[in-house]
Amino acid sequence: MRASSTSLFTITTGSGEPIYRQLVGQVRRLVAGGQLAAGDELPSVREVAAQLAVNPMTVSKAYGLLETAGVLERRRGLGMVVAQSHDKCRPLAERLAILRPTLQRAADETAQLEIDPDVALQQLGKMLKGKG
Amino acid sequence: MMLSAIEMKGVTKGFKNKPVLTDLDWSVPTGHVVGLAGRNGAGKSTLLQCALGLCNVEGGSVRLLREDPADLSDVVRAQIGYVPQESDLFEWLTATQMLAYFKTFYLRWNQAKVDALMHRWSIPANTAIRLLSGGERQRLSIVRALAHDPSLLVLDEPVASLDPAGRRDFLREVVGRAVEGTTTVVFSTHIFSDLERVAMDIALLKNGRIAVSGPLDQLSEQLRRVEGPSAVLADARWGRVLARSVDRDAQTTLIVVLDEGSEEKLETLADEGVRVQTVGLEDWFIAATQ
Numbered sequence: 001m002r003a004s005s006t007s008l009f010t011i012t013t014g015s016g017e018p019i020y021r022q023l024v025g026q027v028r029r030l031v032a033g034g035q036l037a038a039g040d041e042l043p044s045v046r047e048v049a050a051q052l053a054v055n056p057m058t059v060s061k062a063y064g065l066l067e068t069a070g071v072l073e074r075r076r077g078l079g080m081v082v083a084q085s086h087d088k089c090r091p092l093a094e095r096l097a098i099l100r101p102t103l104q105r106a107a108d109e110t111a112q113l114e115i116d117p118d119v120a121l122q123q124l125g126k127m128l129k130g131k132g
Numbered sequence: 133m134m135l136s137a138i139e140m141k142g143v144t145k146g147f148k149n150k151p152v153l154t155d156l157d158w159s160v161p162t163g164h165v166v167g168l169a170g171r172n173g174a175g176k177s178t179l180l181q182c183a184l185g186l187c188n189v190e191g192g193s194v195r196l197l198r199e200d201p202a203d204l205s206d207v208v209r210a211q212i213g214y215v216p217q218e219s220d221l222f223e224w225l226t227a228t229q230m231l232a233y234f235k236t237f238y239l240r241w242n243q244a245k246v247d248a249l250m251h252r253w254s255i256p257a258n259t260a261i262r263l264l265s266g267g268e269r270q271r272l273s274i275v276r277a278l279a280h281d282p283s284l285l286v287l288d289e290p291v292a293s294l295d296p297a298g299r300r301d302f303l304r305e306v307v308g309r310a311v312e313g314t315t316t317v318v319f320s321t322h323i324f325s326d327l328e329r330v331a332m333d334i335a336l337l338k339n340g341r342i343a344v345s346g347p348l349d350q351l352s353e354q355l356r357r358v359e360g361p362s363a364v365l366a367d368a369r370w371g372r373v374l375a376r377s378v379d380r381d382a383q384t385t386l387i388v389v390l391d392e393g394s395e396e397k398l399e400t401l402a403d404e405g406v407r408v409q410t411v412g413l414e415d416w417f418i419a420a421t422q
Contacts, residue, residue, distance in 0.1 A: 011329075013324070013325035013329060013412075014324065014325060014328070014413070015410070015412060016352060016355060016409075016410030016412045016413075016415075017352070017410060018348075018349040018352045018353060019328065019329065020349060046308075049307060049308075050304050050308060052329070053300045053301075053303040053304045053329055053330070054307065054329045054330060055165055055307050055329070055330045055332055057165075057332055058332075058349075061349075108407065108409065112407075
């Protein structure tokens with residue numbers, strides 16, 4: 001399967017998180033969640049750069065890091081594909097580790113906004129069940 | 133060693149006894165996309181013009197594609213594309229006539245690209261330029277600067293009168309050129325989201341000098357907003373403080389560029405009520421130019 005570049009990535013600017021890190025995080029999440037399976041081809045650096053209007057070097061950097069981390073591998077004539085070792089859904093601990101920074105941010109903001117933790121948890125619960 | 137597309141050393145320039153650039157050093161590496169930031173009136177346009185040899189410097193030296201900008205060879209001249217902030221594009225000509233005129237100056241002229249961009253950016257080809265809108269003129273100026281496939285592209289506030297869709301398309305066009313890493317792009321802007329998208333390096337012009345220069349990702353990763361009790365934050369030994377504000381409850385807020393490896397040091401302060409957050413470039417700009 002070939003992932004469509006138009007739906008795969010989104011980035012936000014002004015967040016303080018470098019764009020290459022956002023891309024790395026998104027690929028990790030898609031692979032961990034099984035939306036991208038082993039052997040799936042990623043859109044080319046050029047396609048992603050053009051679609052998001054970002055510097056191709058930034059996309060290269062993200063792909064390079066993912067390759068080093070063993071999430072992606074370079075295939076001759078195909079470009080980047082999801083590595084074989086990522087065939088199945090990752091173990092829970094690993095997926096949790098990916099989610100942690102996002103939750104930490106939400107926790108920080110909850111405290112800053114002086115929202116009762118129980119109320120925030122309730123809201124998160126609703127969102128997780130798709131009623132948020 | 134990395135070759136520089138633009139190399140400025142000790143450059144001084146002023147207008148009517150008012151110094152604009154003072155002993156300025158700046159190096160733009162070949163193949164990089166560099167965003168030039170600075171407040172209004174900081175002298176960004178003057179800096180770009182001096183780099184291109186369009187104004188004389190009073191002191192210091194400038195090398196433009198390894199030549200003296202005052203005495204450029206034809207070969208180097210043909211490699212440069214420049215989009216000024218305000219362009220006087222032969223008001224009485226139509227876009228087609230103007231481009232045909234410029235074409236005669238260049239050995240290399242990518243007509244296919246010109247036609248494609250004129251069409252894609254909906255620039256009226258057969259209307260006198262003086263009748264075009266601000267955005268249309270700006271797009272035309274960009275088409276002219278890209279037409280000869282320059283290896284150094286200098287853009288002074290290129291997107292000021294473009295709408296968001298136009299800006300996005302322009303950025304695509306500019307970064308598309310950076311794929312091979314052979315085109316150097318320098319652009320000044322106030323729009324940090326654009327800068328974040330396409331720039332590899334950032335340069336900040338402040339008080340007549342380049343105050344900050346380096347990879348954008350690195351800067352983003354080292355920027356933090358640190359909040360906590362003033363007593364704990366009085367002595368910040370883990371980075372360079374750009375801005376500091378203290379409120380009545382003896383709480384201090386800092387914008388800091390962290391030293392390498394000092395993230396852990398900060399984490400140990402969490403027990404003392406210190407909170408750390410990442411911050412965006414806009415906050416950095418405001419803190420750094422105060």
